[in-house]
Structures are given as structure tokens and as C-alpha cells.
Amino acid sequence: MQVLRALLVLLLWLVLLCLTARAVGRCIRMGWRLTVLSAFTVCGVLVWLASELLSAFSQLALWGSAAFWIISALILWATGAAGSTSRHAEARHLSKIGLSSRLILPLLCSAVVIGILFLIAFVAAPNTYDSMTYHLSRVMHWQQNRSLRFFPTHIPRQLHAGPWAEMAVLYLQMLAGSDHLANLVQWFAMIGSVIGVSYIAKIMGDLGRRKR
DSSP, X not given: OHHHHXXXXXXXXXXXXXXXXXXXXXXXXXXXXXXXXXXXXXXXXXHHXXXXXXXXXXXXXXXXXXXXXXXXXXXXXXXXXXXXXXXXHHHHHHTTOOXXXXXXXXXXXXXXXXXXXXXXXXXXXXXXXXXXXXXXXXXXHHHHHTSOSOOOOSOTHHHHSOOHHHHHHHHHHHHHSSSTTTTHHHHHHHHHHHHHHXXXXXXXXXXXXXXX
């Protein structure tokens, strides 16, 4: 049951990401790489904003977070749906994705590695020393207190270290009912890094061709 619930949460997050990419694509009208990276950035800002707002009112709980994300999804859908001309422009940019024959094998190998890492991240819950004493511990305190406020602890890292990753884990844990999706925060960060590296390589390639 928890596995099905986790899969449903993952599906809903992917829908939110697609809505974000659609809204961002309408605004920036650029290539698919920058659109996806911008969508990841917007989702990251929403995670931070939801955490701070809900924490301020001690509503960092299941129903408060669900209401925030539903409202956010509706706003993103309305933003992406507005303007048929923008949608056509976005479609033209996305249609420009082209692959040369020499890239097929590296991409297939990368896809296999990414798929294996996804299975590991989904099946194996976090079990490292840091996860048990620091990362997941602060998530449980936040969930229990319904707030990001400081709490009594003999592990100072739970209070002062950068909190964003645990904020994302908190929502996945509240919605899925377990910590089985916690590793996917890092997995999606890896996907963003891969796309970012390919975007940098594309820019450098374009600059090299212009110099010729």
C-alpha cells in the first residue's frame, strides 16, 4: 500500500514539474534544457516558500502542504494554458531536439545507469549514518512540531545546516507516509546536473562554431 502511495506521490510531482515547465516555457521561450532547468528552479523556490509560510503558522502538516501544492499546481496550469501563441512557440523550441548517430550509444548507456540508480533510490530507504543522525531526524522533528523552528537537540547540525533538501524530503515523507522517496531528491538533483552539464556543453559548442 505504501509503495502504491509513493508511486502516486511521484506521479503527482512529475505532473507538477510538467506544469511548471509549461508555464516557464511560455515565459522564457527558449530551448528545452533551459526550460527544464528553470522548472526545477521554480519547484525548488516553491518548496522553500511553502516550508517558510506553513511553518510561520505551525501548519507544516499533510493538509496544509497539500492545499499549498494544489493551489500552486492550479496557478501553474493557468499560467501555462494562457496564450496559444506562446504554446506554439514553446512547441517549436521543444521540437528542435536533435540527435546525431554518434550520441545514441552514450545516451543509451546513460539512460541505463540513470534507470538503475532510480530503482536503487526507490527500493532502498536511506540508511547511512548521516541520514539516521541528522537528515531524517530533523525531518521527523519538523513533522512532529509542524514547524521549522529550532528544537532541543544535542546534534547542532540539525539546526544550522542548509535545510532545503530536508524540506523536499519532508513533503515526500508526509504525502507518501514513509521515507522511501527520500533518495529521489538527490536523484532528481542528478538529473538536473546532467541537463545543466549538457547545456553548458551546448553553449561552449555554439561559441566554438561562431569563432570559426
